[in-house]
Amino acid sequence: MQAVLSGILGLLIVATVTISVLRRHWPRRDVTELAARVRSWWIMAAVFTVALVLNRAVSLVFFAFVSFLAFKEFLSVVPTRRADRRVLFWAYLAIPVQYLWIGYEWYGMFIVWIPVYAFLLLPLRMVLVGETRGFLRAAGVLHWGLMTTVFSISHVAFLLVLPGDGSGAALVLYLVVLTQLNDVAQYVWGRLFGKRRVVPSVSPNKTVAGFVGGVLSTLALAWVLGAVLTPLSPAHRLAAGLIIGVGGFVGDVVISAMKRDLEIKDSGSSIPGHGGVLDRLDSLTYTAPLFFHFVRYFYF
């Protein structure tokens, strides 16, 4: 794990040095956005590392807080009904409970709490409010928000306790590093060679070259890092790379479609250079549950 963390540190140093070189030699080129993005990467990497290595309670509180921020951001950009104020409050309470199940390592409850209980109980609370206009839409939007920002993201946290011998942190690192570098790789390949667009009506920046280049880079990295961080066999490491490469792309364009629908560019503004929390977590909402169930089925 130390080797991989050092690798991340090295990448960040290279990025920071590159920006200062760009600034010195091409002063007319505007790198403010890029610099802000890299500065935010430093902060996110530092906070994530501390949260991951300190102890399990801190890690769980950290992931619960990330879910809270993402869910709050979601509720702040989607249309909500005035009548549902108290319903939204109950939906927020589902977050600490979901992470409590993870603390107890109670898989059965973790996996049904939001898809079954929250799904059934929140509409009941809405019925008690009594407002039927826009009911279906409000219930659907609320559940979609909980599934992406809480249920999906909480799989990262369950990965932490899944092996039961303390090796979960390495699995989390594997998933998160691959997901984030897959984003970066798809972006870089797309910028360098991208021509044909994959889903022009949803996200004009996604190209075939970006997608293919990104997936291939992720496959290679998944194979290398998997040997250090996971018990996965070489074939399974490649499968994990494929799941994360393709899943990350899909998560990205699904959140893009949501933002298109809402006619917003970013989901928020809390992370300078990146946008909101959801803009950063979009690919993880797909890769986390997909990778989790893959390793759980074959290994734990």
Place this chain on the structure above:
Amino acid sequence: MRASHLARFVFFQVVVRPLVLVVLGLNVRHRERLPRRGPAILAANHNSHLDTLVLMTLFPWRTLARVRPVAAADYFLSGRFRAWFSRRVIGIIPLDRSGRTERAHLFDEVSAALAARQIVIVFPEGSRGEPERLDRFRAGLFHLARANPEAELVPVFLHGLGKALPKGEALLVPFFCDVFVGKPIAAGEDRDDFLSRYQAAMAGLAAEGDFPPWE
């Protein structure tokens, strides 16, 4: 250190800042337009009790002692504890809404604060009203601005706080909230002209955001 000063420190640094920055979360645009020092008047729309607290957290602790919200005397000075809390901990300037004070002396305490180079927060809509809807602004703002021409008048548009804690609700529901700071407005000589310029500035700030429907 006086007890009220300690209470103020604890209230703002331990309760209000975490509440506003972590539970709610602010999206502040044009922060650089905020006055660094008084005399200045922040004129914002009013949807929630949180408005005052949010505007106060925009200032660093050292400036905070000089930030004074103007608040209704009939509500905030009723009851001994509430009066002590409003006056000493929040540091409000009470405003008499009953009509018993002569019009010419209505803003005496506010003008005194401005003369002492303080930053005054006012809500020209008068009361919190319907959440997340801009009400008619009252002419009092014009009289205050004209009587204190040396004070910079800064319009501030707030959104989302009426969703988080509307009038008549005690349960806080977290939402990210928007704070858009406008450019200073001069009082001028004509009341209606001033009010329409202020109204236009607020409408312009409101148009900067994409706010989802909340019905």
